[in-house]
Each structure stands twice: as structure tokens, then as C-alpha cells.
Amino acid sequence: MKTDAQKIQDLKTVVIYSSLGVGTATGLFFLVRHFYKKSQTNRSEKHSLEEGDPAAYAKQLKMAFDNDNYMGWGTNEEAVTKVFEELPTRKMYERVQKEYFRMYNKSLNADLEEELSSDEYNNLIRLLNAKK
Incomplete structure (x- = not known):
């Protein structure tokens, strides 16, 4: 015991x-x-070089947020708008959101709201809603 x-x-x-x-x-x-x-992330980065891939759109948006304009401050709103104009469908935008999160571990919508004025953000939403 x-x-x-x-x-x-x-x-x-x-x-x-x-x-x-x-x-x-x-x-x-x-x-x-x-x-x-x-x-x-590495897989997404490889696909970001292929035109029309969701990872490519995600990378373009991140670059527009980070690279700013020639003076060194502010977001390149024209580049952001161009990406939204190039998106073929709302479904593609959903895929871009997933890739953006996968690549940068951040919410694309949160970054858009942070980087853009409310008018610019609303214009992007209108552009997106006009797509199928």
C-alpha cells in the first residue's frame, strides 16, 4: 500500500x-x-501573377493601398476603382475577398472602409452591385 x-x-x-x-x-x-x-499564402502568391485570377486582383488592391501615389501618401483610388471595374462578377469579388484574407490575413472590406472615403466606398459598392 x-x-x-x-x-x-x-x-x-x-x-x-x-x-x-x-x-x-x-x-x-x-x-x-x-x-x-x-x-x-505561397500558393496564392504564385497565382497572383496570372491575369484574371482572384489572387491577382487581391494583390493589385493591396498594392493600391500600400504603394500610394507619387507624393507618398494616400491610397491610389484610381487603381482600386480600376480593379473593381475589371471584376467580371460579384462571385469573383467573393473569391478575391478570400484570397486577400489568405494572402494578408486582413479583411478586404475593412481595408476598403479604412482606406477610402465613404463616397468612394459607396461608388465601389455600386459598381459591384451592377455586376451579375
Whole structure:
């Protein structure tokens, strides 16, 4: 029969190994998740060079937000509008949203609202709603 001290020691051992197991499993989960997301981003980046691909539109929009104009500030609204004019359908826009999130881990709609004035944003929505 085990003494109380041995039972406490056994319980401590179980708790320590259980904690190590949970920590290791959590670490592995996040490591696998990181590499999966990285591979998805790389796939999207490769497709962003193909004209008409949702990843290409997503990249063009991000560049319009980031590269700004010749003075170095503000979003290139003309480039954003051009991308929306080139989108063939609303379904394609949904695919662009998914690719944008996959590539930049940000919401395209949130970035549009942040980068554009309300009038510019509303004009883009009108352009999008005019498509099939």
C-alpha cells in the first residue's frame, strides 16, 4: 500500500507529464497551422501573377493601398476603382475577398472602409452591385 507522500508524488508526476503533453500538442498544432497558412499564402502568391485570377486582383488592391501615389501618401483610388471595374462578377469579388484574407490575413472590406472615403466606398459598392 502506498503512503500519502507516495500518492502525492505520483499525482505531481501525472500533473507534470499531462501539462507537458498538452503543451507539446498545443505547440505542434500551432506549428502545423503556421506552415499550412504559409503554404496557402505561397500558393496564392504564385497565382497572383496570372491575369484574371482572384489572387491577382487581391494583390493589385493591396498594392493600391500600400504603394500610394507619387507624393507618398494616400491610397491610389484610381487603381482600386480600376480593379473593381475589371471584376467580371460579384462571385469573383467573393473569391478575391478570400484570397486577400489568405494572402494578408486582413479583411478586404475593412481595408476598403479604412482606406477610402465613404463616397468612394459607396461608388465601389455600386459598381459591384451592377455586376451579375
